[in-house]
Amino acid sequence: xxRGRFAPSPTGxxxxxxLVAAVASYLEARQRGGEWLLRIEDVDxxxxxxxxxxxxxxxxxxxxxxxxxxxxxxxxxxDLYQREMERLGGLVFDCGCSRKExxxxxxxxxxxxxxxxxxxxxxxxxRVTDEEIWFEDGLQGRFxxxxxxxxxxxxxxxxxxxxxxxxxxxxxxxxxxxxxxxVRGADLMDSTLRQIYLQRLLGYRELxxxxxxxxxxxxxxxxxxxNLAPGIEVGEAADLLARALRFLxxxxxxxxxxxxxxxxxxxxxxxxxxxxxxxSTGHI
Ligand code: GLU
Numbered sequence: 053x054x055r056g057r058f059a060p061s062p063t064g065x066x067x068x069x070x071l072v073a074a075v076a077s078y079l080e081a082r083q084r085g086g087e088w089l090l091r092i093e094d095v096d097x098x099x100x101x102x103x104x105x106x107x108x109x110x111x112x113x114x115x116x117x118x119x120x121x122x123x124x125x126x127x128x129x130x131d132l133y134q135r136e137m138e139r140l141g142g143l144v145f146d147c148g149c150s151r152k153e154x155x156x157x158x159x160x161x162x163x164x165x166x167x168x169x170x171x172x173x174x175x176x177x178x179r180v181t182d183e184e185i186w187f188e189d190g191l192q193g194r195f196x197x198x199x200x201x202x203x204x205x206x207x208x209x210x211x212x213x214x215x216x217x218x219x220x221x222x223x224x225x226x227x228x229x230x231x232x233x234x235v236r237g238a239d240l241m242d243s244t245l246r247q248i249y250l251q252r253l254l255g256y257r258e259l260x261x262x263x264x265x266x267x268x269x270x271x272x273x274x275x276x277x278x279n280l281a282p283g284i285e286v287g288e289a290a291d292l293l294a295r296a297l298r299f300l301x302x303x304x305x306x307x308x309x310x311x312x313x314x315x316x317x318x319x320x321x322x323x324x325x326x327x328x329x330x331x332s333t334g335h336i
Contacts, residue, residue, distance in 0.1 A: 056087070058074045059093050062100045064283070065104060069237065069275035072237075076235050077236065080233065083318055089121060089124070092125045093221065096213075109123070111286055115310075129224075143253065147175045148171025157204075158202065159204035174210070181199065183199075185199060186245075196245065223250045238265055241330070266330060267332065290310040294306075
């Protein structure tokens with residue numbers, strides 16, 4: 053059974069970029085007769101914005117998405133993440149490095165052998181190895197790298213606010229929720245490598261991945277809730293869905309209403325038409 057999901061972080065309203073990812077994952081799931089789950093990734097309390105969950109759920113419902121089962125909230129699942137992190141045993145280490153000390157690049161392994169005297173606990177990190185991790189993406193083809201060389205030991209938990217990391221939460225939830233297929237934006241491909249590494253350590257199932265191009269604004273920047281990309285206006289739902297489909301390389305007929313357009317999408321979705329570039333300004 054195919055089981056997909058959409059997993060927005062409630063850091064702002066649903067914008068066109070998230071809508072594109074939602075449409076792609078939805079049509080992949082529905083065309084295969086699969087399920088489509090909705091999970092709110094609100095692990096990062098301080099970055100979650102008041103009212104954003106309601107806005108996202110309202111926008112999705114107004115756009116005509118129908119999800120299976122109850123919406124899952126990561127903020128209620130801390131005990132589960134804790135338990136799974138503990139299973140990683142000695143691969144998890146305490147880190148006292150500040151963002152400034154680490155800089156822009158990959159984490160150099162500073163606290164692997166213990167925190168230096170006088171440092172305070174800032175995060176728990178997972179030690180990575182230098183073996184190559186790769187996966188065969190449903191759209192982008194083979195993608196891989198060596199975690200230690202390219203990405204570095206990554207954070208599982210942050211002491212400031214007691215925040216579970218996206219990487220850990222997403223891996224645990226996809227496993228526990230029985231997700232089989234992940235369709236999301238191509239900005240997350242490096243994260244996928246970290247997630248595969250984590251899945252293997254935890255003895256989880258492997259997932260299939262498909263990363264769709266990310267919507268760039270006219271300024272060439274990624275649309276994101278942080279840069280306050282405008283929320284979608286559901287009043288124009290059919291038009292928005294048509295634009296999302298066109299961005300994804302599909303060619304819906306002009307003038308269909310929302311219900312007919314979804315029917316057309318489920319019947320005609322063809323992932324081979326989606327552009328392989330990782331970023332695109334597309335037809336927005
Ligand atoms: N919560 C992530 C975001 O909003 C997406 C996570 C995922 O699809 O794995 O960017």
